[in-house]
Amino acid sequence: MTTLYYHPLSNPSLYPVFIAEASGLDYTRKVVNLQTQEQKSDDYLSVNPFGRVPAMVDDDLAIGESSAIGRYLARKSGSDIYSEDMREAALIDQWVEFVVHHIRINVGRINFNRFIAPMVGAEPDQASIDLGLRFLADNLPHIEVALSGDGHLHGDRLTLADIALVAAFEPQHVAKIDISYAPVLSEWLERMRQEPWYQAVHTHFGAELGL
Amino acid sequence: MTTLYYHPLSNPSLYPVFIAEASGLDYTRKVVNLQTQEQKSDDYLSVNPFGRVPAMVDDDLAIGESSAIGRYLARKSGSDIYSEDMREAALIDQWVEFVVHHIRINVGRINFNRFIAPMVGAEPDQASIDLGLRFLADNLPHIEVALSGDGHLHGDRLTLADIALVAAFEPQHVAKIDISYAPVLSEWLERMRQEPWYQAVHTHFGAELGL
Structure with missing residues (x-):
């Protein structure tokens, strides 16, 4: 019995779902x-x-932290979204980490100040938004190159890396993040959001809360 | 043939070393x-x-990102600092991620503004320092509890989680980060810095550059 605890506006928590x-x-x-x-x-x-x-509870195993949960679920399922080969696993891990540290964190900066702060009555920090936009612009070219190959960050199939990228961009529209300068990614995200594993969770980010 | 590329003042890059x-x-x-x-x-x-x-090159495998490299090196070595059991691996992964996302990032905020910014002629951001100090204070109690058990973040032996914690605090002294309110961690860090795997890299953070 596996239970996942999450919130639909928390993109790290959508990743394991x-x-x-x-x-x-x-x-x-x-x-x-x-x-x-x-x-x-x-x-x-x-x-x-x-x-x-x-957080995840799987029988007597309870863990937190999104990447750890995601890796465990993928291994438990035996699905080819991860790999039991340690070399291929390292390549997938590398991309997940790249997305988390250089994409998700910057989407988060922008999202916090443009979407969350007004909701909770906090003062938006324009310098933080600008930093997020600049770091995104620095890092998205690597994503454009990678997706231009086989349409996946690693190899020619869906892996944890692709799912991390979709989850990282969940608040894209509510945070009004314009990535039209990255056309391959833009088109790819729209396509991924039509996939069954996405639509089984929600039709779009925030749908559960009527956004 | 395994080669690790790093810089002695980059604590994420000291982790795989x-x-x-x-x-x-x-x-x-x-x-x-x-x-x-x-x-x-x-x-x-x-x-x-x-x-x-x-970055790491191991024969024809080249990857970046510190946690991915660390996990690969541990698996390749067959050492018990990681685990081939997916449940135990998940517990270790959880702690590595906790350290990276809630400790290292905040040490980084403080270190950047107190130590790096003056070196490169950038303006220190006191609000960022304050945020780092506050988030550290919020998260260190979890570390204190964990280390008070068997002296390790997971189980009763050295794992990737402990090494991540040591690496996260590498700039502690140059960034003048006072963690005396976390006495278990403070004593534990001093002890870990005497371990052979630490001393084989340097006697203390920055020693290579005469700091």
Whole structure:
């Protein structure tokens, strides 16, 4: 019995949910209400003492942190979205990490200041938005090159790396992030968002909350 | 033939070097001169197109990104600093990711503004320092609890998680980061820095550059 704890506006927490769908795992997903601080409740802290989403419970194994959960789900499923060959696994891991550290973090900077801050009454930080936009522009050319080959970040099939990239860009529209200067990625994201593993979660980012 | 490309002031790039030492791998390490922008030279871009340290070349496999390299080196060595059991691997991965996303990034914020910015003539950002200090204070209690058990983040032996924690705190002294409010971690770091796998790299952070 595998349970995933997530929130539909947390893109790191959507990553393992997409993986569970793409790898055909039998699992249950539970929304953790971040608006009411459910992630700090005693019940949830007994699942994930870090008090964050995502978290996963698989029988007696409980872990937090999105990449660790994603890798475990992929290995458990035996799906070819990851690899048991350590050399190929390293290539996939490299791309997941590139996406998390150089793409997701910068989408997050922009998203926080343009979308989340106004919602929670915080002051948007334009310098942080500008930094995010600049770092995205620095890093997206690597993505354009990689996707121009076989249409995947690694090899010629869907892997954790591609799913990480889709999850990283989940808040693209609500955060009004213009990536028209990266046409290969732009078209690719629209296509990925029509895939069954995406549509099984939601039709678009924020749909669960009526956005 | 395994080659690691790193810079002694880049703590993410020290992580795989420590792992290579701790796991007894036969390897060569090469310093990439970040001061002269060697990471953007044609020669280095042919090793790592991302133009960053660390990078690893192992025969015909070339990858970037520190956690991916670290995991690969540990698996290749067969050392028990990682695990071939997917459940135990997930627990170790979880801690590595916790350290990278909630500790290293905040040490990095403080280090950039207190140590790097003055070196390169950039304006330090006090708000970023304050954020780093606050997030560190929020997250170190989890580390204190974990290390108070068996003296390791996972289980009763040295793993990738512990090495990630040591690497994350490499710039602690040059960035004048006071963590005396975390006495278990403070004492543990001093002890880890005396370990053979640490001393084989340097006596202390920055020693190679006369710091």
